[in-house]
Amino acid sequence: MKNQFQQTQGYTIIARWMQDKGMAPFRFQENTWQKYSRGYSGMVIAPTGFGKTFSVFLAVVIDFLNRPEQFSEGLKLLWITPLRSLAQDLARAMQEAINEIGLDWTVEVRNGDTDPLIRRRQQRQMPDILLVTPETLHLLLAQKGRDRFFRSLQCIAVDEWHELLGSKRGVMTELAISYLKSQYAGLRIWGITATIGNLEEALQVLVPYPGRKTRVTAQEKKKLEIIPVFPPEVEILPWAGHSGSRLVEQAVPLILNSRSTIVFTNTRSQSELWYQLLLEAWPDFSGQIALHHSSIDSHIRHWIEDSLSKGRLKAVVATSSLDLGVDFKPVDTVIQVGSGKSVARFMQRAGRSGHTPHEISRIYFVPTHSLELIEAAALKEAVRTRTVEDRTPVVMAFDVLVQFMVTIALGGGFRADSLHTIVRNTHAFSFISQEEWQWCVAFITTGGTIGAGYEDFHKVAVQPDGLLKVEKRRIGMLHRMNIGVIVSDAMMRVKFTSGGYVGMVEEYFLSRLRSGEKFMLAGRVLELVRIKEMTAYVRLSSGKGITPSWLGGRLPLSSNLSRFLRQKLAQAAQPGVRDPELRFLHPLIAGQQEYSHIPAEDEFLVEMIHTREGYHLFMYPFEGRLVHEVMAALIAFRISRLYPISFSMAMNDYGFELFSDSEIRLTEDQLHQVLSRDQLMQDVVSSINATEMARHKFRDIAVISGMVVQNTYGRQKNNKSLQSSAGIIFKVLEAYDPSNLLLKQAYTEVFNQQLEEQRLVAAFLRISKSRIIYRQATRFTPLSFPIKVDSLRQSLSSEVLAQRIQKLQNSSLKPGRKTKP
């Protein structure tokens, strides 16, 4: 029986078109079309490869076919996608469909790559469907004629909403939608997302407006197979380092037996290393494999992506740079080197192989140390139960807000009251107070609430009629150049002395090298010749080079995955365990059981190990390196309150170590005391340096809010007198304007992101409910050894600053990076 909707002309035309192509609509697509036709906004939840694009896009087409009188000339569907690279292909697919259906609509892309000619034409006459990124949408809002562009807009679709949701780009999207919604109340807003933990919240963030809204979930599921790669033998003591290089030889046949493979690593340095190792292990790969990460020249990256689509490459070693983006049809194998860090990321990477709806995505998991095999078991469990992480939406990002306010002031101005309402209507700023709003207005009009000399400040000017507008051309230009929230490190180009461009490397890495030193980039060993004006000149070299260790390469282990890890480890100790990974690890598990203990799910293991070197205190919260860093500092601080003692610290994703050459005396009672939940955050604040952490966080905030002019290559000259590092501005604001909201935001971000306050509190709650198992040992246990090996030493002492400085007179002075001028 056909329902009423299925009898409409629009539906009939589309259904017939699909039939002609040998396709039938999925249930979720039909549901979306129907809901859309009834005026709903909403969110489509579907795995990649099942035609989620066609759910929302065709919904608009069907609506048009059914009631063309409601549509007028101009832009009808605005399609926001987080990825530039996706836009072209999507536009092509949409245009093809439209042509076949027989409409005269045009589909166009607008982003940084768009030809200026086309851009100008778009400004005069918008296409029927426009694909943009959040950044280009904001740039459109910064145009004088912005109201003309959107007059006939019916629908805003946000593709890959899960990718935007947890980031400041999500806030940009929210603000832009709220602005457009305030102008055109009838707009329908549709999101498209993969499965995440907090779908209801995701919908509320995207569509916080009253009116009918719905979630459409595809029943189809992507089949996923996780195949762990077992090392030749299990080693009681795991191998050192993070490279997992001994498993390269096992990866080679996987690549040889596949059509095309993506090898995912977690850091750029690891990818450089694996690329080298693969070439050494199988020299015939030369010319057939490539390296892809964000420091590689974008032209080379595009060439690699193109070659991968055309099946010309046997394998690509990549970082998260290839997590997202267009499908590479020939890719039938994915290899993950080392921890996947989160269930969502792991599934996403697996999904890069086997694209068509009913193919299976296969992912091989190569552990970098034996224990990581537990993670394979944990991931399988998480994938089986589809326990995917939440994406926590960003709120109260004042840096994004002030940027947006200037954007709107630039594109024809605004009235403070009406913009206030628009901002308050978003999820991100639903709790903004009157004072905070006033502060933001003051920030862009008078340069802040602190200090005299207001008349010197020129950004947004209040017109006699109350309109807030940007008057100066130069301010407008500066602002347009800096719209966006993706802050990159100051990058330096790397070029051969003979000409030819290799890629980009962070300035701070290069500034530590001296001429003649060698480093690796883009799979080559390069010798630094000289640095001149943001360009490093190099020549090809051979031998060993330093691999740049890029900051921020460390992804946190998700709390989801860590829960499964604890669970699997506990199961490993039980007789009759089923998981092949855990059975394989049996010698190691038995060793841990013999010398110490395997913690059950309701236990918390602490090991005190006395060796010739000194005293080691190990704890295993399994909360990921970031949380462990904070916990280690906290526990060290609490012990040093009991009696004076200095520690050095080491940690990995599973646990942490406090090391001291003097005896660590800790009774069971005292242990409970240092693991207590009482005064948790106060002690955390005393044990770490929040100011220093906030200073780091302020870097992005300063750029986004326009306080630091980004050092873009080729343009920095014009703005040289406006260059200043975020660190200096942070220092100045701390001294002169401590109540600055952007400064406060930096501290909030430290607590939410760096210290992961919620997670830390939850971890201590769990520990307080657990039985604490306190074991002594005289040798390293299988659990402790990787931490020992992986040690990134940090030493803590609870002395005051002046004493510290005294102490430093004789000790570790390291060259730092340059921030001048």
Next chain:
Amino acid sequence: MNITEQTIIFAGEPLLLTNQGVLFWEKQQALVLSDLHLGKAAHFRQNGIAIPSRLAADDLEKLGRLIGHYQSRTVIITGDLFHAGSNKETDLLTTLTKGHPGTGFVLIRGNHDRLPAAQLHSLGINAIYRQLKINDISFTHLPAIEPDSFTICGHLHPGVAVQVPPYRTLRLPCYVVTPRQIILPAFSRFTGLDTRPVMPPATRYAFYEDGFIAIPET
């Protein structure tokens, strides 16, 4: 203001390095400093970057107190007195120069000092040079790789980064002292630091509120 001093012998002369970013040449009653970057905050503000505007006044006030403390007859600024063109902040200099009529203000022009001489004079600068030599010591703005005479200069904003575990890098301004050259720290608070390693032999005298740390490079 807790002034601490460190005496060094340079070109056979005893010179006082202070933890306030100024060097005092006792025999000449001369206060030497560099890179004041007056007008920087105002220049930023004019371009829509909301830097608190009290910075410059504070820097100048501090300089005034130092002139008083050392009873200096001459103030030598080895370049980058001004950050950009003239603005309200640069005018503040007049207050300082008028307040110390017995003190001569000498500017060694730096790459940032683009104001015409007449305007500099009207702000109270008594003499302007590209390079100045007093006895055996030359004053320039730019450091030289191999100076051919004893030189005091600025420009680089030298500093050191000291790792203080955990999570901490202290960044302190410093003087770079080599057998033939002294590179002065930037006097302004609103400037960055160049913490790259220096070529030996050199000693970096880093300073903070209560004293000095000497870091020799041999």
